Amino acid sequence: MRPEINRSRTGAMAAVAAAAGLLSAACGSSSTSTANTASAPGVTATTVTIGSTQPLTGPAAPGYSEIAPAAKAYFDYVNAKGGVNGRKIVYTYLDDGYNPTTTAAQTRKLVLQDNVFAIFGALGTPTHLAVVNYLNSEKVPDLFVASGCNCWNSVSQYPETFGWQPNYTIEGKILGQYIAKNFPGKTVGIFAQGPNDEFGTDGILGVTDELSGGVVNLLPTPQYYTPTSAGAMAVGGAIAKLQAAGAQVIVSFSVPLFTAVAEASAAGLNYHPTFVVSNVGSDPATLSSILTGGALGTKLPAALITGMITDSYLPPVTDTANPWIALFQTIAKQYAPTLPWDGNVGYGIAEAYTFVQALKAAGQNPTRASIVAAVQNSHWTDGPGLTPYAFSATNHNGFTGAEMVQIGADGTLTALSGGVQVTDDTTSGAITPYSGTASTPPTSGIPSD
Amino acid sequence: MSAMRRSTLLRHGLFFIATALVLLALTSYVFDAFTNYNVTEVAVFAIAAAGLTLLTGISGQVSLGHGALMMIGAYTTSVLLTHYPDAPLILMLVGSITTSALTGAIVGIAGARLRGPYLAGATLALAVALPQVPTHFAALFGGNQGLPVTDPSPPAFLGGNFSPEQWLAWITLAAGVLTFFVLANLVRSSLGQRFRMVRDNEVAARLSGVDVARTQVLAYIISAACAGLAGSLFAYWATITSPTGFTLNLSLSLLTAVVIGGLGSLSGAVIGSFILVYLPVWTSGFASSLNLSSNVANNVPLAIYGIVLIVAILVFPRGIAGGVGSIVRGAARMVHSSRHRRALSAPETPLH
Numbered sequence: 179m180r181p182e183i184n185r186s187r188t189g190a191m192a193a194v195a196a197a198a199g200l201l202s203a204a205c206g207s208s209s210t211s212t213a214n215t216a217s218a219p220g221v222t223a224t225t226v227t228i229g230s231t232q233p234l235t236g237p238a239a240p241g242y243s244e245i246a247p248a249a250k251a252y253f254d255y256v257n258a259k260g261g262v263n264g265r266k267i268v269y270t271y272l273d274d275g276y277n278p279t280t281t282a283a284q285t286r287k288l289v290l291q292d293n294v295f296a297i298f299g300a301l302g303t304p305t306h307l308a309v310v311n312y313l314n315s316e317k318v319p320d321l322f323v324a325s326g327c328n329c330w331n332s333v334s335q336y337p338e339t340f341g342w343q344p345n346y347t348i349e350g351k352i353l354g355q356y357i358a359k360n361f362p363g364k365t366v367g368i369f370a371q372g373p374n375d376e377f378g379t380d381g382i383l384g385v386t387d388e389l390s391g392g393v394v395n396l397l398p399t400p401q402y403y404t405p406t407s408a409g410a411m412a413v414g415g416a417i418a419k420l421q422a423a424g425a426q427v428i429v430s431f432s433v434p435l436f437t438a439v440a441e442a443s444a445a446g447l448n449y450h451p452t453f454v455v456s457n458v459g460s461d462p463a464t465l466s467s468i469l470t471g472g473a474l475g476t477k478l479p480a481a482l483i484t485g486m487i488t489d490s491y492l493p494p495v496t497d498t499a500n501p502w503i504a505l506f507q508t509i510a511k512q513y514a515p516t517l518p519w520d521g522n523v524g525y526g527i528a529e530a531y532t533f534v535q536a537l538k539a540a541g542q543n544p545t546r547a548s549i550v551a552a553v554q555n556s557h558w559t560d561g562p563g564l565t566p567y568a569f570s571a572t573n574h575n576g577f578t579g580a581e582m583v584q585i586g587a588d589g590t591l592t593a594l595s596g597g598v599q600v601t602d603d604t605t606s607g608a609i610t611p612y613s614g615t616a617s618t619p620p621t622s623g624i625p626s627d
Numbered sequence: 628m629s630a631m632r633r634s635t636l637l638r639h640g641l642f643f644i645a646t647a648l649v650l651l652a653l654t655s656y657v658f659d660a661f662t663n664y665n666v667t668e669v670a671v672f673a674i675a676a677a678g679l680t681l682l683t684g685i686s687g688q689v690s691l692g693h694g695a696l697m698m699i700g701a702y703t704t705s706v707l708l709t710h711y712p713d714a715p716l717i718l719m720l721v722g723s724i725t726t727s728a729l730t731g732a733i734v735g736i737a738g739a740r741l742r743g744p745y746l747a748g749a750t751l752a753l754a755v756a757l758p759q760v761p762t763h764f765a766a767l768f769g770g771n772q773g774l775p776v777t778d779p780s781p782p783a784f785l786g787g788n789f790s791p792e793q794w795l796a797w798i799t800l801a802a803g804v805l806t807f808f809v810l811a812n813l814v815r816s817s818l819g820q821r822f823r824m825v826r827d828n829e830v831a832a833r834l835s836g837v838d839v840a841r842t843q844v845l846a847y848i849i850s851a852a853c854a855g856l857a858g859s860l861f862a863y864w865a866t867i868t869s870p871t872g873f874t875l876n877l878s879l880s881l882l883t884a885v886v887i888g889g890l891g892s893l894s895g896a897v898i899g900s901f902i903l904v905y906l907p908v909w910t911s912g913f914a915s916s917l918n919l920s921s922n923v924a925n926n927v928p929l930a931i932y933g934i935v936l937i938v939a940i941l942v943f944p945r946g947i948a949g950g951v952g953s954i955v956r957g958a959a960r961m962v963h964s965s966r967h968r969r970a971l972s973a974p975e976t977p978l979h
Contacts, residue, residue, distance in 0.1 A: 235926065290659070308775070312866060371771075372765075374766070375770060
């Protein structure tokens with residue numbers, strides 16, 4: 179019943195010392211002088227174990243279930259090149275079915291049984307909210323939550339927690355600004371996960387901030403869905419209400435399955451508004467596989483998503499000329515050949531890249547405190563995003579900018595006018611064009627020191 | 628010895644005190660934090676399953692809606708905690724038991740007119756409908772995202788290093804032992820006798836002077852109180868109370884635990900709950916060791932669960948407790964008959 183972790187301390191230390199001795203003998207050319215030690219829970223001289231909870235099954239699984247295997251592909255790539263400071267990254271991700279109750283149980287398993295060093299890229303707003311207090315009270319680094327909830331940027335309340343993608347308010351503001359500029363006078367409706375779901379409410383906060391000035395006719399009542407199979411059946415009614423209210427543009431804060439259901443419902447009503455969808459619910463390959471694969475009962479044409487507008491904070495995955503995308507695609511082909519190439523896979527690899535940046539910056543013998551300090555203090559200027567990370571001691575947001583893109587007839591993403599816009603998650607914060615240049619990946623594909 | 632044979636209460640009392648001491652020793656000296664966390668889950672399900680055993684196995688009423696009754700207990704605790712975060716835990720437990728028992732009374736009164744599949748259908752509707760309520764009254768119940776619950780922190784006198792998992796295990800196991808003690812006595816009491824009479828033959832029960840409807844409603848109330856207690860402890864265990872924790876799946880899982888463990892047997896409720904908690908743990912470990920493509924591996928635990936269900940029902944039609952019981956009785960018979968044969972074949976010693 180009792181795992182040996184944490185228990186037989188002396189035995190473990192002896193084993194570690196022996197392993198460290200072996201390692202230093204094996205890598206005589208190692209540039210560092212001190213030996214690797216078991217410096218923190220989940221860290222040995224040769225491994226770093228990290229964990230994550232992911233929707234491998236359930237209503238959020240379409241698309242999102244590829245993210246963790248993609249991140250693992252990047253870790254395998256790094257491990258094949260010797261790991262980070264001689265340590266291989268062991269990445270354990272568990273299925274929570276997008277069910278907060280299961281997330282709570284699986285996170286206890288990762289922390290108490292698997293003894294992970296940190297939680298990395300745990301996916302979902304409602305799911306992760308169930309464990310964020312626990313992780314912070316146990317002082318487990320909670321890096322790069324795969325959700326754009328504003329709540330991850332609460333430095334005093336959640337000092338261990340960091341976001342990664344632009345949060346939904348930042349995203350909502352950028353989507354809203356685009357709508358205000360390009361659809362003046364049109365009627366705009368909102369379709370969102372909720373009510374009382376931070377994914378929906380944070381996004382609505384940003385959009386409403388940009389659209390409430392009267393430049394468009396913003397419908398006052400958002401239509402909500404709950405991310406369950408019962409909720410999927412109610413989407414048709416919500417879309418019909420938006421149709422009845424005359425919405426010409428629908429802003430959607432939805433996971434891919436529900437974006438697809440909304441699109442299919444609108445088509446079924448012979449209703450063709452312009453969909454402006456949050457990045458998390460708009461990956462073209464995921465949407466077209468849901469539509470054409472018959473997941474919604476009948477096989478539907480992929481052309482339903484043609485013309486959909488969304489935003490991108492990473493280089494668009496279909497832009498294979500971009501050096502980041504080219505690198506990630508090569509890694510995915512070699513280390514995760516069964517995965518399709520889409521935005522979810524790009525996301526997983528990019529996020530894993532950021533984790534390796536953090537682990538390198540945490541020092542030769544990382545501790546839970548040193549990796550948190552590294553993310554706050556490193557101020558990396560390079561990374562896969564279109565803008566640099568905003569991480570600091572007072573800001574736990576990752577990317578804070580994005581460009582608007584549109585899905586073409588062949589499923590490729592094309593940048594719309596306006597370029598990359600940067601903002602913050604306050605309603606007063608201005609949206610400004612990003613003036614910096616995009617970074618390029620190191621030739622090794624691994625972050626430099 | 629003869630006093631023990633005569634007094635069920637005394638015998639049960641000694642047995643449950645011994646069980647409590649063994650559990651206290653295990654949780655304190657043998658189990659690590661994660662095992663304590665899992666044992667807490669087993670105890671939560673065992674409490675709810677024991678209530679369902681009383682209802683379905685002993686009084687003969689099917690419920691497909693016990694997850695909903697647990698949900699009422701969990702939400703009672705979570706809503707109370709949102710408004711009174713410093714209130715003592717015992718009040719939360721009592722509050723949850725009360726609301727669930729009241730709901731149980733209403734369901735029981737409605738259900739006393741229904742039999743078999745009709746009762747199953749009505750309780751099924753409860754299990755399907757109730758999880759929709761929090762999303763409609765999102766301001767009170769936190770919508771689909773749910774209400775966060777802070778797990779009870781151990782009292783200071785236990786020391787700073789006392790793990791919250793162990794503390795919650797103590798609380799839950801204490802509640803569990805108490806529940807089983809009460810139910811074990813109840814089953815042996817005259818009320819338990821009336822429950823079984825109603826189950827076996829309503830007409831005969833009525834002719835013997837048993838008020839069938841009242842007995843059935845009473846069984847429902849007691850069973851719902853157990854579910855409410857389990858729901859309250861579930862909220863502390865999960866640290867989140869959201870509708871997704873109380874899907875139809877939960878109600879069916881509880882019924883599965885009761886049937887697999889052994890319908891009508893309290894020890895079966897414990898065995899069934901243990902399987903319910905540990906089978907997914909073992910199967911997911913097994914699935915990830917197979918190196919299958921992720922689409923297949925993700926669904927292997929569900930498939931194994933289904934297979935185990937089918938096999939268990941085929942091999943142990945009376946549940947594991949019943950199966951083990953008959954194996955033990957069979958073995959005892961064999962031992963007895965071989966002794967008997969030996970006694971017969973042994974040379975008779977002359978008496979004179």
